[in-house]
Amino acid sequence: MSSLTHPVTTGTRGRGGPSSPRPRRLGRTIGRSAPLIPSMVLVAVFLLGPVISSFYGSFTDMSLTGSAAAGAKFVGFDNYVQLFQNPDFLQSVWLTVLFLVGSAIIGQNVLGMGLAMLMRHGHAVVRAVVGTLVVTAWILPEIVAAFAAYAFFHDKGTLNELLALVGIHGPNWLYALPMIAVILANVWRGTAFSMLVYSAALTDVPDDVTESAEIDGAGGVKRLIYITLPMIRRSISTNLMLTTLQTLSVFTLIYVMTAGGPGTKSSTLPILAYQEAFKFSQLGLGTAIATILLVIGAIFSIVYIRALKPEVD
Amino acid sequence: MKRILSALAIGAVAAAALSGCSAGSGSDKVIKVAYQKFGNFTQMDTQMKSVAKQFEAQNKGYTVKLVPIQASENDYYTKLSLMNKAASTAPDVLYEDTFLIKSDADAGYLAPLDSYVKDWSDWSKFPDNAKQAGEGENGKLYGISMGTDTRALWYNKDLLKKAGVEVPWQPKSWQDVLDAAKKVKAAEPGVTPINIYSGKGGGEQSTMQGFEMLLYGTHDTLYDSSSKKWIAGSKGFVDSLDVIKEIYQGGLGPSVQNALDPNFGNTVSGQLLPQGKLAIDLDGSWLPQNWIKSGAAPWSDWNKVMGEVAMPTQDGASPGTTSMSGGWTLALGSKSKNKDAAWDFIKLALNKKNSLKYDVSATQIAVRTDVASDPTYTDANPTNKFFSDLVKVTHFRPATSVYPKVSNNIQVAMESVMTGQATPKQAAKTYDDVLPDAVGGAKHVTTK
Numbered sequence: 153m154s155s156l157t158h159p160v161t162t163g164t165r166g167r168g169g170p171s172s173p174r175p176r177r178l179g180r181t182i183g184r185s186a187p188l189i190p191s192m193v194l195v196a197v198f199l200l201g202p203v204i205s206s207f208y209g210s211f212t213d214m215s216l217t218g219s220a221a222a223g224a225k226f227v228g229f230d231n232y233v234q235l236f237q238n239p240d241f242l243q244s245v246w247l248t249v250l251f252l253v254g255s256a257i258i259g260q261n262v263l264g265m266g267l268a269m270l271m272r273h274g275h276a277v278v279r280a281v282v283g284t285l286v287v288t289a290w291i292l293p294e295i296v297a298a299f300a301a302y303a304f305f306h307d308k309g310t311l312n313e314l315l316a317l318v319g320i321h322g323p324n325w326l327y328a329l330p331m332i333a334v335i336l337a338n339v340w341r342g343t344a345f346s347m348l349v350y351s352a353a354l355t356d357v358p359d360d361v362t363e364s365a366e367i368d369g370a371g372g373v374k375r376l377i378y379i380t381l382p383m384i385r386r387s388i389s390t391n392l393m394l395t396t397l398q399t400l401s402v403f404t405l406i407y408v409m410t411a412g413g414p415g416t417k418s419s420t421l422p423i424l425a426y427q428e429a430f431k432f433s434q435l436g437l438g439t440a441i442a443t444i445l446l447v448i449g450a451i452f453s454i455v456y457i458r459a460l461k462p463e464v465d
Numbered sequence: 466m467k468r469i470l471s472a473l474a475i476g477a478v479a480a481a482a483l484s485g486c487s488a489g490s491g492s493d494k495v496i497k498v499a500y501q502k503f504g505n506f507t508q509m510d511t512q513m514k515s516v517a518k519q520f521e522a523q524n525k526g527y528t529v530k531l532v533p534i535q536a537s538e539n540d541y542y543t544k545l546s547l548m549n550k551a552a553s554t555a556p557d558v559l560y561e562d563t564f565l566i567k568s569d570a571d572a573g574y575l576a577p578l579d580s581y582v583k584d585w586s587d588w589s590k591f592p593d594n595a596k597q598a599g600e601g602e603n604g605k606l607y608g609i610s611m612g613t614d615t616r617a618l619w620y621n622k623d624l625l626k627k628a629g630v631e632v633p634w635q636p637k638s639w640q641d642v643l644d645a646a647k648k649v650k651a652a653e654p655g656v657t658p659i660n661i662y663s664g665k666g667g668g669e670q671s672t673m674q675g676f677e678m679l680l681y682g683t684h685d686t687l688y689d690s691s692s693k694k695w696i697a698g699s700k701g702f703v704d705s706l707d708v709i710k711e712i713y714q715g716g717l718g719p720s721v722q723n724a725l726d727p728n729f730g731n732t733v734s735g736q737l738l739p740q741g742k743l744a745i746d747l748d749g750s751w752l753p754q755n756w757i758k759s760g761a762a763p764w765s766d767w768n769k770v771m772g773e774v775a776m777p778t779q780d781g782a783s784p785g786t787t788s789m790s791g792g793w794t795l796a797l798g799s800k801s802k803n804k805d806a807a808w809d810f811i812k813l814a815l816n817k818k819n820s821l822k823y824d825v826s827a828t829q830i831a832v833r834t835d836v837a838s839d840p841t842y843t844d845a846n847p848t849n850k851f852f853s854d855l856v857k858v859t860h861f862r863p864a865t866s867v868y869p870k871v872s873n874n875i876q877v878a879m880e881s882v883m884t885g886q887a888t889p890k891q892a893a894k895t896y897d898d899v900l901p902d903a904v905g906g907a908k909h910v911t912t913k
Contacts, residue, residue, distance in 0.1 A: 216546035217565065218866050221572030234902060307722070327722045411666070413725055415884040430543045431665070432873045 203446065210440035216433035224436065231440035240416050241424065241441070248400065248420040248448070251335060256399035259339035261392060264346025268354055271347075283347075290344035298408035301337035302326070305409065330410045330418035337405055342398065346391055353387035354380070389460035396452045400445060421445045494527050496520070496803060496810050499548060500560035501541045502533035504731035505761035508754055508827040509533075509560060515822075516814045523813070527806055532556060537727040539668035542869075549574040555800035557807035558814075563598045563792050564669065566608045567866040570601030576799040577605040581808045587816060587833075595832035599794050602866055608794030609815055612829025614750045615788045615855035616674055618642070622772045624744040628652040634774055638781045639682070639708060642745070646717045649744040658717045659745040660733055663709050664880035666725040671879055672872040673789050673862065678747055679705035681860045682778035682787040685913070687871065688863035694911040695863075695871065695904045697897040704779065706882045706889035713883035719743075721883055735762040738771065747776060750852035754828040757846070768847050775855060788859040792832070830856070870903040 210231055214224040235241045267286065271279045289297060304310045305325040312322035325333040357380055365379050381388070403422040406412065412419035412427065419427070421441055429438025498517070502510040510533050517529035534544050542565060548554045549569070561569065569575050578599075582588040591610065599608035622632045628648040636642045646658035662675040680687065685701030688694070696702075712718035719737075723729060734755045737743035739762055756764040775786035795811045797804060813819065817835055824831040825845040830853050831837040843849060862868055878896045881887035887895065901907040 215572070216543065216550075217568045217572045217574075217869065219571040221546070221550075221574070238899075324722065411725075411727075413665075413880070413884070414721055415880050415886040417884075417886070427665075431539055432870065433543070433546065434870075 206439045206442050206446075209436055210443045212436045214435040214439070216430070216435060218433070220436075221433075227436070231437050232444075234437065235440060235444070240419070243416060244419050244421050244424040244441075245444075245448075247331065247418065248445075250331060251338070251402070251406075251420050252396060252399050252452075254331075254335040255338035256342065256395040257392065259335065260342040260346045260395050260399075261388075263339060263343045264348075264391075265350045267343065267347045268350035271351065272354060286344045286347055288344075289341050292341075294341075294404040295408065297341050298337075298405045301333075301340070301405065302409050305333045305337070326410050327414055330414065334406050334409055334418055337409060338399060338402060341405065342395060345398075346395060349387055349391045349394075350384070353384040357383050385460050389456050392456050392460075393453050396456070397449050400449050400452075421448075493803065494806075495530050496527060496558060496807050497530045497532055497556045498558040498560075498810065499532040499534060499545060499556035501538075502535055503537055503541070504728060505735050505755045507761055508759075508823065511759075511826065512819070512823045513814070516810070516819055519819075520810050520813055524806065524809065529810065537668065538670060538730075539665075539727065542668075546572075546574070549798065549800070552800045555798050557798050557801040557803055558810050559796045559798055561608050561794050561796040562669070563608065563610070563794060564862050564868055564872075566599060566794065566796065567602045567864060568869050569796075570603070570605070570607045571866045574799055575601070575607040576797040576801065576804060577601075577607060578609065578797060578808070579606050581797075582606060582609075585812060587812070590817075590833045590835050592832060592834060595792075597864075598792060598861075599796075600864075602864075608796040609811055610792055610794050610832045611815065611820070612824050612827065613790050613792035613832055613856075614830055615790050615852045615859050616678055616747065616749050616776065617788060617852065617855060618774050618776055619738070619746045619748050619752060620772050620774065621738070621741060621744050621770055623770060624649060624653060624656055624741060625772075628744070633772055636774065636777050637785070638777050639679075639779050641777065643708070643711060643717070646712075646745060650717055653744070655742070657719050657737065657743045659712060659747075660719055660724075660737070660743055661709065661712055661747045662724070662730070663713065663718075663876075663883050664721075664725045665873075665876045666727045667729060668727070668876070669869075669872055670730055672875045673791060674748055675709070676705055676875050676879060677789050677860070677862065678776050678787065679708055679779075681789060682776060684779075684782070686860075688865070689911065690863070692911065693865075694909055695900055696913060697900050697910050698893075698912045700913070701779075702896070703889050703893045706878060706892055709879055710882050710889055714885055718883075724883065725880070739764045739767070741770070750830055750848065750855075751828045753846055753848060754826065757826075757828070759826055773848060773851055775858070784858050786855075786858050788855040790856065790859040790861055792829070865904075867904045871900070874899055874903055 209224075211226055211228060212224040213220045213227045213230070215221045267282070271282060274282070292300070302309075306312075307324040307327070309325075311325065315322040323329060361379060361383070362375060365375050370378065401422060402420070403426065406418060406420060406423055407426070410418045412423035422445065425438045425441035425445070428441060429435050498513055500509045500513055510531075513531055513533075517531055520529055521527060534541050536544055542562070545559065545561075546569075548556060549559075549572070555574070559575075561575070566575070595610040595613065596606070598610050598613070599606050601607045618636070620634055625634055625645065626632050628645070629652065630645045630648055634645065636645065642659070649656055649658040661679075662671045664671055667675070677687070680701050683701030683704055685696065685699035687696060689696060713721055713724065718724065719729070723732070726732070733743065733746060733748070734752050738746060738752075739756070753767060754760055755762045756767040776788065778785060778787055795814055797807050797811065801807050815833075817833065820831070820833050821836045821839055821842055823829065824836055825842060828846055828848075830849070831842055836842055837853070863871070874896050878887075878892040881892045881895070882889055897912070901910050904910060
């Protein structure tokens with residue numbers, strides 16, 4: 153709380169002059185930040201609380217059954233040491249990054265941007281139809297989308313039936329190519345969000361700038377790279393961050409489609425955390441994985457903020 | 466602002482309703498009974514409904530709240546543990562697998578029953594091994610056995626005959642079993658030759674019906690009960706995984722994808738066997754519970770079509786056959802506010818009449834001596850004698866509280882072999898590497 157109110161206090165001192173007495177300024181500051189209190193409390197209870205308890209839990213041998221369930225012991229870095237020695241964990245980190253890059257950073261962002269650009273110039277009817285189709289995937293509850301994707305990629309599912317129509321014998325996607333299947337499913341599900349963000353951002357690019365670039369002889373690709381992308385940089389940064397954080401935590405989609413299998417071939421970190429915590433009863437180990445997931449999310453967020461500098465203009 | 470206010474009001478009402486719920490469940494006159502109800506397994510649900518009615522009639526003022534947990538075996542244990550963690554959700558009476566008793570007693574979820582059984586005249590009807598099955602690591606009693614089970618090979622007589630295997634089938638070694646499966650594969654392309662449960666999806670059924678039925682037929686075991694050490698690096702472990710490899714990678718078993726489905730056990734008993742699509746199945750004595758008239762998939766011809774034979778040891782070594790036994794109990798929740806009434810419920814549920822009814826409908830191997838000798842029980846199911854006789858060669862799972870963790874690692878090893886991610890040797894090595902962590906340190910492990 154104090155760190156938030158502090159800059160406001162100094163600000164008023166600079167502007168307000170010597171006439172306003174200290175207690176009144178302090179009162180005003182408190183008065184001004186009062187509306188923030190409910191949301192701060194909510195954030196503290198429902199966001200900070202779980203983060204801290206998960207962080208603490210990851211240093212204990214907390215368990216669902218056995219003697220550790222009666223009273224968890226502090227075990228220091230044991231859980232983390234155990235994780236980094238476990239090849240399954242390292243594989244899960246790799247699969248998580250693959251899933252993130254494939255489905256969110258490349259898939260959802262590029263496809264969303266492409267759709268947004270195409271739709272600007274499309275016919276109103278085309279725009280409406282495409283927009284509705286894409287957004288449908290997004291408004292479906294995750295569990296429904298997951299079952300739909302499962303039915304689509306299943307060995308005897310829609311995709312292979314369609315392929316059979318043109319004489320191709322499709323592979324057993326969920327079994328032979330589990331990562332491809334879940335990445336495609338997440339692209340399908342998440343593209344609408346990026347498309348909406350970029351549609352809004354593109355309408356903010358002033359036409360006169362684009363036109364003058366055109367007069368200066370800049371072609372389509374050059375306009376995109378030198379005019380459009382820099383101008384919507386802030387939306388890109390925000391969108392990348394949101395889709396990244398959302399994709400890192402995808403659980404239902406993968407769990408329903410492949411349950412992390414076969415074997416461990418699509419076991420991303422959330423699936424592994426669930427397995428360790430709830431299937432194998434090791435809550436401490438599960439929360440350690442969750443904490444690492446949190447750190448990965450934070451690293452990506454910092455990279456986006458640094459690389460795209462949304463605050464500078 | 467109005468909208469915010471009304472949202473807040475709704476939230477407040479919802480919160481009040483929720484807290485009302487949890488307060489209500491902890492009240493004085495309610496007995497909460499948690500058990501599994503999943504797929505074809507509805508016998509427990511039927512039984513508990515009937516016992517609840519009897520209980521409420523005998524104990525005026527009490528209500529029984531049945532909590533059927535709709536979950537596959539693995540998820541059932543998880544949900545039960547989560548319920549047990551908080552006093553407001555912990556059940557008073559639990560349907561508890563014998564292999565979890567020691568672990569859950571250590572966790573403080575279960576209340577000791579020694580003082581209760583002292584005054585229970587029926588307790589003398591339970592044989593010693595059934596009493597031991599309910600004991601915790603500290604020697605106290607935590608669960609009362611509802612029935613036990615054994616495991617063996619079920620086979621479809623018609624399918625085996627068609628493939629040129631002599632019926633009644635008498636396999637003498639693992640090789641005989643695999644040879645029969647290969648004959649079925651060659652003769653009948655639409656039929657799955659053999660099923661041995663495997664992988665994480667099946668949970669404990671993979672470990673017990675699958676892996677341990679193999680391993681305990683070798684010269685090795687999981688645990689040396691005299692030195693109290695877990696065994697790593699045994700040949701039997703690798704040999705057992707070799708069979709899993711041959712079945713799943715050699716095209717003798719179900720497709721790996723189907724076998725990894727947590728629901729696969731239901732598919733086997735409810736569809737594949739009755740429809741004649743599976744020739745040999747390594748499975749439990751309780752299978753007919755699905756097929757009898759009150760079962761989930763009634764099948765009048767089951768006893769004509771299905772044959773059963775004991776699982777041979779690896780190379781036919783003495784005693785020639787093997788089996789595994791487990792079973793389920795009723796236990797008393799340690800957080801129960803109403804332990805005496807909950808105990809009355811357990812007593813009622815496991816009296817002679819109710820035990821008899823359950824052992825028949827769920828095709829359990831009776832533990833109560835008066836039930837086991839009752840003609841209603843012995844005549845109810847033609848396979849009762851066969852499976853009861855297997856008790857002579859049966860094995861029990863290592864009776865320690867870390868067993869569930871070891872079981873998980875076995876499932877991981879099986880799955881990596883069946884999917885081809887690891888060779889049996891590699892999978893066994895991974896198991897050996899994580900074993901010390903699972904059992905509480907290298908001092909509890911001995912390497913062969």
